[in-house]
Amino acid sequence: MKATMLIPSVLALTLSIISYSAGLEDWQGDWQGNCQNNRPGQNPTDGFRGSLKIESIPGTESYVWSRFGRDYQMNTVNQARGHYQLDEKPGIIDHYLTGNTLYSHFEIQGVQITAVDRLEGDRIVSELLVFHNTPASSTMGLDSFRFSNNQKCIFTR
Numbered sequence: 001m002k003a004t005m006l007i008p009s010v011l012a013l014t015l016s017i018i019s020y021s022a023g024l025e026d027w028q029g030d031w032q033g034n035c036q037n038n039r040p041g042q043n044p045t046d047g048f049r050g051s052l053k054i055e056s057i058p059g060t061e062s063y064v065w066s067r068f069g070r071d072y073q074m075n076t077v078n079q080a081r082g083h084y085q086l087d088e089k090p091g092i093i094d095h096y097l098t099g100n101t102l103y104s105h106f107e108i109q110g111v112q113i114t115a116v117d118r119l120e121g122d123r124i125v126s127e128l129l130v131f132h133n134t135p136a137s138s139t140m141g142l143d144s145f146r147f148s149n150n151q152k153c154i155f156t157r
Contacts, residue, residue: 023079024063024097027119028054031155039149050153052124107133112145124155 031052037045053066054074061076065086074095077083082097086104095104095115102117114129128151135143 023076024054024074024084025056027124028056028063029157031124031157033123033153033155035151035153037149037151040147050155052126052153052155111148122157126153126155127151
């Protein structure tokens, strides 16, 4: 596929994804679960316990978003477009909600991270995908990045 054909396809998909969001109200609660770190070609690490607490801040369109005992603030930018910002103090990470899945992608300390959090009834499946920032290969304007590791947590209320 030519790169010029790929760009309109990605744009159309992006516009359809951000067209509507019901908000984060159903995400609220105290969540506990097991997490695991994985690297390509290696056995998964021993699991560890994780926690996630999400609660609305009265009188605002914001939420306290506590992960592993650290408090952040998730602010609503445009609920109809599914746009939120997680204030990690000092950094702000944009998040996009489509259906029951919250997505973000950011770069920090030379790596790219994609975060995917999916609400599935009374559980949240949370995954961080880490890629090296230097392309592993480049062809016809398309850069491909080497996968480093992922962390996956499954939280239940």
